[in-house]
Amino acid sequence: MSVINIGEASEKTGVSAKMIRHYEDIGLLPKSKRTESGYRFYKEDDLHNLIFIKRARALGFSTAQIKKLMGLWLNKSRKSADVKKITQDHIEELEVKLKEMQQMIKALKEMSGCCHGDQKAECPILENLSKT
Amino acid sequence: MSVINIGEASEKTGVSAKMIRHYEDIGLLPKSKRTESGYRFYKEDDLHNLIFIKRARALGFSTAQIKKLMGLWLNKSRKSADVKKITQDHIEELEVKLKEMQQMIKALKEMSGCCHGDQKAECPILENLSKT
């Protein structure tokens, strides 16, 4: 059973060593085993956790949400309803933010479209920003 | 000329007193005048700055961007092109984030749509998250 250190684990998973330590600190990962000299070491199997976290982060889940998801993942008597609930909540949060951003973009484009963008001082963008 | 303290300025503009102080700290607002006892005070005219910041924040501009925008706003010999540039850059940043979020939502919805969300342990969401 091959054993790797944090640098290799980082390379293999694409999660920085800094973040691996951080995830351990906040309890997202179990405390890793250590060599006699204090170096963390991992087995191939431990990398699954890191990959799980990486995927979940890429999908925008917060570390709090990931903690719950990992708990369910490891729990053989989980209910898929619980997983789905977390996912649905997350989707809703994202959609709220998405709408906010779309509104911002819409307003910004309208303002920008009114601005000549030339050498003159007159500027509808600034007028809009300063209007009460 | 009526003079108001930070609490009233906050009420009138909807910017928290905490944030008014913060904007002053980071140089987004000029140092406010003080009474003999050290209280900040503002005139009606000073509120325009706060309103400007508030509008700009609502449109997602960063404080760094707002600093530039306010500089241009106060500069009578500005070129509207400079304002438009900042705005366009901001729009592009937002659009990048928007697309990322849309992709996340799309992937999440697909996963969620495959999950029965019932009492059983089998869960395509977790399977997806853990797949290499």
Add this chain to the structure above:
DNA sequence: ATAGACCTTCCCACGATGGGAAGGTCTATA
């Protein structure tokens, strides 16, 4: 043996915002 690459922990930073403590000031009422 030594250099260089790697590991450890610890502290600091970002950005925007809020919480809260300790202490000073202002104002209305008793």
Add this chain to the structure above:
DNA sequence: TATAGACCTTCCCATCGTGGGAAGGTCTAT
């Protein structure tokens, strides 16, 4: 006029995810 309560001040800490860097220890190839 004294006092309570509301407000102000500064200062430090927290969030969230991530990275930088220092000081010091370890490992490995030459």
